Every structure is written in structure tokens, then in C-alpha cells.
Amino acid sequence: MSAARPTEFSKLEPLLLLSVTVLILYFARDLLVPLTFALTLAFLLAPAVARLETRRVPRVLAVALVGILAFSLIGGVGYVVARQLLNVARSLPDYHLKIQQKMSTVHSSTEQSFEKAIIAFEDIGDDFITSAFTPAAAGNNQQTPTQIQPVRIIDPDRSQLQATAELLMRFLRPIGTVGVVIVFTIYLLMKREDLRHRILLLAGMGRISLMTQALQEAATRISQYLFFQAAVNASYGILFGSGLYLIGVPDATLWGVLAGILRVVPYVGTATSLALPLIVSVAVSSSWLPPILILALFLALELSATNFVEPWLYSSRTGISSLALLAMAIFWALLWGWPGLILSTPLTVCIVVIGRHVPQMSFLHTLLGTDAELSTEAHFYERLLAMDQREAHAIATQFLEGKPLVELYDAVLIPALSLVEQDRHQGNLDDVRCNFFFLSIGELVSELTDYKQKLPANSIAVTPYPSRSVKAQEFAVVCISASDQADELTAQMLVQLMERSNHQTLLLSANSVSTEILDSLAEESNTVIFISALPPFAFSQARAICQRVRAHLPNNRIVIGLWNTTNDPDQTPEQTIERFGSGKPTVVVNTLAQALQQVAQWHQPFSGFYSIQR
Template sequence: MLAVVIVVAALYFARKVFVPLALALLFSFLLGPLVIHLRRWHFGRLHSVLVVVVLSFSLVGAIGALMFFQTADVIRKLPQYQENIHKKLLSFHIGQEGKFSRINRTIAEFQKDITPPPGIQPQQPQPAGTQKPVPVEIKGGTLSPVEVIQKIMGSLLGIAINAFVVVFFVIFMLMEREDMRDRLIRMIGTGKLNTTTQLLDDAGQRVSRYLRVQLMVNATYGILAGIGLYFIGIPNALLWGLLAGIFRYIPYAGIWVAVTMPFALGLAVDPGWTKPLLTIGLFGALELTVANLLEPWLYGTSTGITPLAVLFAAVFWTWLWGPVGLLLSTPLTVCLVTMGRYIPALSFINILLGDEPVLSPPARFYQRLLAMDQEEAAEISEQYLKEKSLAELYDDMVIPALTLAEADRQRGALDDLKHRQIVQTVRFLVDDLADYSQEVKERFESEHACGSALPADHHGAETVINAFPVLCVPARNEADEIAATMLSQLLDERGIPVKVVPASAFISEKADLIKNEKANVVCISAVAPSRSLHARHLLKRLATDLPESRIIVGLWNEKQDAQEIRRRFPAVSPDNIVTSLKLAVERILPLATTSAGPGYSSQIPNRTICLIELCLQCRIPLNPLKLFDCGM
């Protein structure tokens, strides 16, 4: 913290040095790609730098001169607009008998009524020889024309000196670009060569691209604004277009400053209200189009900072360096955030200001469960489901959240009551997602019914197709049962009949239920951590009582080594031990489908398995009944 205070204090008190240096660095980022392109065209280093710098600053000087003459022309024409301004003021009733004057008079009379008259204070006897001091006020005289000229010339001279300093800094930065990079790498340390190189490349690319895109966007905005103001009839439309493009460099507030001046001029030149209203409409349409369509398309992830960070940076750098800091706020913040990505000591800057998610999806989902915010937890899952499949939602977010809750409960950080509430909330969310699973299944059956695309003889084939039921057996508690419910939804999407055994049933009851259901495939559901013991005990019992059943062991979100897992479950084939719902579906689907009838083998044809694997890879729900009806 002390280091941060020292750095901020140094930036503030030495701003006369750091501001030109920062401006030069900004221009070097912007002009660096042009210099590189000229050097690729076999220009020398010095010639490339001089050509780019001279042309760039000549363009800046020409724009400045144009704005100066346009501003002088506006000042010269202001007396011509006096009559319209007076009529506008009269239209607001600000005359002697206007509404505002009557309001002011009423307020003054009310204050007079509620303020008691000052009482007569008795005179206190003054000691002999003392007198009341007489107040003396010293007023400075008005400045002479010579003093005014001296002040103006002093300000212009200071601006000119700073401009020359910036130009020379830019020239030397572009000339010594590689040498400065090497010195910075050496200062950080050659042992971190890879990290430093990534830092410099990332910061350079982000800032350079941001400045180029911002220049194109603001220039386009200024051109369109100038053309629109010209056709509206606002005088000196070129000046206001240039100012609109420049003020857009100021985050958020710049556009309002830009629209104020042509709006005020429209009030002055137009006897009515048409031109001012059209001016507001023009800037509003431009801002909506540029901010919502053009900027998101062009910027993309070029900055890497959040909108709140842009606003905070604007306030901080303006306080530190004034108006120049406001212009430099976003590029400087981008550099700091990029440094935070690669330098551990500055990682807090990336966490606070960067646009990367600071919490993983399961941690964020689990945090909302801890806060008992069921609505936002459902919103997070629905948002995730827009980009991912239901299996990925369960594997990547819901089951890891259950694992985190169980780990906290075992450490004592989560009491049993809160743990039960979290599990119940997850159950409600999973039950709600069952409707989504059913919609996927119905949509697939309606859009991918393959019987209509086959010859007529396939429809009358006397073939009995069996999709043997699958039983999902929780290893111990309700979290295991919820995971089994998730698996049943994913299998049901593919037309596999599934039944979930209640977690409250005893092991003997589970074995009897499996016998009665004549299940061909049994999946033991166990949510990590510390579920392996219960899953192994249940596996031994089922393997003894039901030797003909195919048993799949699902150790959801298990992070242990695969060999260690196989060592703990020697009674089951290694291929039948899965750690995600997606893998479980891929393994169960071939086991749960078979065919019987004349001319059919009891094994699934290879082309059918290939089709099943293809559908799984493409996230297409697959109904095995439809599959075999099509003659596969």
C-alpha cells in the first residue's frame, strides 16, 4: 500500500515530466505500425520515423489551425444572433413580468416573512482609548493590454514547448524502439524473458489496436456529424464535426459536451425550434449506432477492461493530470491491466479492472447458492446453457458446485442445515431443466424422424427392438441422487428408459429393485469427494447379487489419478469407470441398445456405433428406437 501511495504521489508532483512522456508514448503506440510498414518497404529507420512524424503532426497542426479560424468566425458572427437569443429568452418568460421573476419575488417575500427583524442590541461600553477597527479592502486594478498579451503569450509558449518536447520524445521512442524494449527486459530480469516478452507484446498490441480503432471510429463520427449539421443548417458545421470527433475521446461525458455547442448555436440562429431538435436527434442517432453497432464490432476484446474500469480510470487520471489525464485514461489503464496479467504483484489491478471473469462458473454458481439467491443461480445456468449443452452445464458447473458444498461441509465451514438448503436448491434447478431436456427430445423427434426418408419395405419389417432400461443408483445421499437425475435426463434425451433409485433406500432394497426391473445396465452415482468407499461397497453387493448386469461406476468430478481409481475398483472394467456425465452417456448408450429378430445379430452393428458416436460428437440427441426403425 505504501508503494502505491509513493507512486501516485510521484505521478502527481512530477506531472510536468510524466505528462509529455505519456503523450509521447501514446503517439509512439499509434505511429509505430506505420513506421514498421515503411521499413518493410525498404525505407531506412530514420527516414521512416521522420516521414511518419512530420506527416502526422502536420495533420494535427492543420486541424488545429482550421479549428482556430472556424472558432474566430463563430465569435465574429455572434452579434448577428443576438436578436434570436433575445426572442428565445422572452419565449421562456424571463422578462420583468415573466414566470421566473414572479417565482423569485414570491420566494423573497416568503423569506422576509419567516425571518424575524433584527433586534436592537444594547451598546456595550467601550473601554477608554479603544476604537473599533475599520475594515480595509484592497482591490487589484484591471490588467493592462500589455499584461493580457503577456499572459496569453506565456500560455501559448508553454503549450508550444510541451508540444516540441512530445515530438522529440516520439521521434526518439520510434528510433530506439528495440533498444528500449531490450533495456526494459533487462531491468525486469532475463530469467523472466518469456513473461516479459508476452507482457510487452500484449500491451503493445492492445493499446495500438485500441488507438487505431478509436481514431477510425471518432473520425467517422466527426465526419458524419459535420455532414449532418451542414444539412441541418448549423453554421460552421466543420468546426462542430471536428470537435465532436475530438470530444469522443473523453469517456461517457465527451459526447454531451460536443452536442451542447451546436445545440446552443442552433438556438441562436433559428427563430424556431427545428434546428436545435434536429441537432439533438442527429447526435442521438449517431451515438446509438456507433456505441451499439460499430464499436462492439470493431473493438471486440481490444481493451480488456470493464466499462466501470473506464469510468474509474477517467476520474482517477483526471484528478491526477487534469484534462490530459482524461484523454490518456483508457490507454494507461489498459497498460496497467496488462501488466497485472503477467506480474503477480500487480494482479490485483487485473482483478479489479480487467474484463476477464474472476470466478470460475462453478464457483460463481456455488456463491449464488450460498447466498440463497435461487433466481440468479437459475439465470447463470440458463446463460451458460445458451452456449453449452446440458451435459456440459451439469459436468462443468452443477456437479462441481455440489462438490464444493460437500467439501465445505466436511471441513466444518458449512453446517448441515445450509448444506441441505443448497442441495434442495440444486434439485429444484435440475427439475426445472427437465422441461428443457424434454423440449430437446421432442424437437429432435419432430425434425429428425428418419422413417420418412427410407424405402417402404423398412416400415413393415417385423423386427423387435429392445432398449433395456437403465437404473441409476445413488451411492449414499441426496447429492448422489441429484447427479443420477441429471444422468437420467441426458439418457432420456436419447430415448433410453431410465429409472432413478431413491437415495434413502437400503442397499438390499436397491438390489431387489434392480432384480425386479430386470435392468441391463446399472450406473452407480457418486459425487466427489469421499464417495468412493460407499460406491465400492455398493458395487461389491451388486456384483454379487446381479452378475449378469452391466455396471457403470460414475465418480462425478473425481480428480484422482486414473490408475488409482482403477486400483480401488478392481471388480469393474476400467472402461466402465467414468468421471463425467458426458462420458457416462457415451458408455451407456451402446450397452443399453440391442436388437432381436430374424436376420439380426444380438450385437450392435459397427455402422450403428459409428452413427451413435457421430451424433454424440455433434451434440445431436439420438433415439435408438428411431435408429433401429430406420434399418440401421
């Protein structure tokens, strides 16, 4: 029990750390929101500052120039947009009557009668409630008299002072937040190296390389995202404003600029950018055609941007899937409100980078990243576990396009067989699915007997042509499967590849290797013996068969195929062979490609001609 508790705690440690982080983000949001806005602006402005510094401009002057230009641009655009919006707001009361008249034309006479009936029922209900709960009705029902409410005396001067203070706080708080953001941004641009050094010191000397890569990746991804977001939003605003101008909507330039700005706020901003010009169009137009055209323009631009442009630009550069962007936008909006909604993508980029570089947080990258996909062998194995043979064969066929057959066997089929063996020995796989898997693999291997690799049109195939003076060594290859069906399937793959290489082959199972067969093989000293074994628990079986074969065939070359394993870096090939005891094999290979290469070396003559075929 004492050994199990640390293991369970280590599994829960990332979740506990994540929970504590979320609590800190929530309760410290008043400080973290301005800091995060400042970090985002610093990521956006840092390339411009760095470019000025490369031209020998002092950092203080470079930061001052970039900061003044950026904040002047933001303030100027905000001021102009705010004034234009106030002018539109003054015109809205004039549009009120027109909007009511146009909306009334939508309702039919039947709907108007229904609305009048509802209003009549509401009036009757109000009269009934009033008559039931008046003091006179309470006296007739002999209930307790109405309680006298205490009179509160309010100082008019104090209430006016309090209202003035609240009004001032409403204006001063945003101004103070903007000031904090500006101060933080200038400090981050001035002290970039100092901040990076502090983060590296917190990470520790042993993680300098890891944290340096994480910081560099986060800065690159966020900077690229902000740049492309600004480009996309500007293009969107220009197209939207131009379309509104052609439709005939007043203040089309304002609505285009506002659409580009509001797209910074995901989902909510786009809906707001549509609502305002749509209301104005309904008020000023004499028909319903302009509002319909505005809606069609909005749908065309939004669908093109969200389904084609943004996935192509954002997903590859931020490393976040589209579903994760939506989910994290909701998460940050619940945590920080509208500032969290604006900052959701840069914050999620940081989370994905942490999940990529911190092993304990790798589940974050799996949940949110774009490249968190099943490998081909895992996808193939999953489809066969679902007993979907057609799709599993389609996965193998798609992987095989333009590749040699041995690559499919080494990279997909044998690793999938290893997963089957692991689950079978652990008791996680029933006999029905296990047999279905073996039958499907066997059928696929049989179908690929006549497979021919498609080479590019201009490729050159080099085929060895032995010379007359020096002949290639002729020998047969005998493949022995170590134990179960998985070993037989790997041996079947090996035999198929040997036959495609024009070698004489023979497939035997471990039970069929009798003393008579071994004695007959001993007469052919050139015969190569392959022992096919697939982990887990493959070494002991391969060792026992190898010792038995070596006892009868002391002069033959024996190759052990421990498929889908990796060599121990601390052991040399000679040390690996020594592990087999008295029945030492000649070579130990881990892949079918190594097996083919080894046989080709033994079969290759010392000299020869090569025929070139196109």
C-alpha cells in the same frame, strides 16, 4: 499465528502495490503525462512505420516521413481551427445583444416581476450591511476604532517584469510539453525493440513468455482502439458538420471538424462541441427552430454512437466494459486532469492487460474487463442460492439448446452440486437453502426425462444396428449412490442417461444394499455396478462401498464415478485404481459422458450394420 501472517500479507500485497503505483502516478505526473501521450502516438504511428520498413525504407527515413506528416497534419488542423475560433470570438460581441433579446422573450411577465422583487431585496440587504459596518455606525456602537492597514510599496518595474515572466511561462510550458512529446514519440518509434528488451529484462527471464504476450496484446488493442476512434470521430464530425450546414448554421465546417476533434476528450468534449454552434445558432437565427434542430441532431448522433457504434467497436477490441470506461475516465481525470481524461482509455487497456496476464492483479481484469462474467454453473448456483427457481431453470434451458443432455449434467448441474457440497461441509449453507437446492435439481432432472435434442435440419444421426450373426452383449446396470442427497441426484442422472441409451438400470442407495441383494447380483456376472460419489470427502465412502461390493461380486465389472474431479497427471489409471486397495474397481470415471462411453464400449458388438437416419 506465524503461519497466518504471511498469508494475510500475500492477500494485501496486490493492494499495497496498487496504492504505491497510484501515488507514483500522481506525484510523477509532470513526467508521465508527456511520456504517455508519446506512447499513445507511438502506438498510432507504429503500424505506418512498420509498413514502410517492410518496403525496405530505412527506419530513420520511415520515422522522419511518418513523423513529419503526422505532426504537420496535427499542427495544420490546430492552426486552422484556432484561427477560425478567433474569428468567431470577434463576432460574439455582435451577437450579444441578439442573444439577450431572444432570451428575454423566454421569460414571462410573472417571472420578470419575481426577478425585480429579488433584485430589490438584494439592494435592501446591501444597504443594511453597508450602514451596519461603516465607521460611523461603529462609533455609535462604541466599538474599537478601525485598524490602520499597513501601506506596501510595490516596485512598478519589478511587478511588470514578474507579470511578463508569468505570461511567458504560460506560453512556454505548453510549447515545452509538446516538444517533449515529439522527442519521446520519435525515440519510441526509433527504439521499439530496445524498449521491449528493457521491459523483458525487468520482468525476468522466467516471465519472458508472459510479458511478450502482454506487450503484444496491449499494443494490438491500443492500436486498434486509436484507429477505430479516429474513424468514428471523423465520421461523427462529417455528419455533424453536414447537418449544421443543412440547418443553416454559419461556419458549419468548423463546427464539424471541432466536434470530431473534441470527441477525443470523453464526455466533456462532446458537450463543448454542442455548446459553441448552439450559441451561434441562437444569435443568428430569428426563431428557436434551428437551435432545437441542432439539439435533436446532436442527440441522434450521440445516442447512436455511444449506444451502438462505440460498444460494438470498442468493447470487443479494448476488452473494457462500458461502466469501467466511465469509472476510469473519472479516475484518470482526478489523477491527471484533462490529459488523464484524454488518455483514460489507452491507460485502462494497459491495466486490463496486466490483470489478464499477472495472476496477482487478476482482480483488475475482473473489475474492468468485458469477459468477466459468471460461468454457467456459478450463475445457476447463485440463482438457486437466491431461491429463484424459475431463472435457474431458464439458465439450464438456455444452455441446453442444441446440446445433448449429458453435457448439461456434466457442465452445469454436477459442478453446481459440488459447490453446494463444499459450502455445506464448510458450514456456509443452511439447511433451508440446501434442501431447496436439492429439490430444485431433482425436479429439473425429472422434467428432462423426455428431453429430445434438436438436431440441425441437414444433420445425420447414426444409430447402431446389431447384425444377426454377432449380438451385442446384454447386461443390466445397477447404480448405487455413495452417501447423501447429492450422490443420489448424480446417480439419478446416470440412471436416466442409461435408460435413454436402452440399458436396463436399477437405482439403489448405499443403505439399501443388503447382503441378499449382493448375493442375487452375484448370479448375474454381466451386471455392471456403478458407484456414484460426489466430492468432497467422496473417495473414502466410494472405497468402502467398492470393497464391500467387490467382496460379494468378484467377477462383476465395477465402475467408480468420482464426478467433477480431474485425474492426477502424475498418476496412471492403474495407479488410481490401486488406491482402492483390495476392492479394486474395473474403471474410474470422472464424468457422465465417460460413463456412457465406457458402457457403450462394453455393449458394442465386434461387427454390425449401421442405419442412417436424417
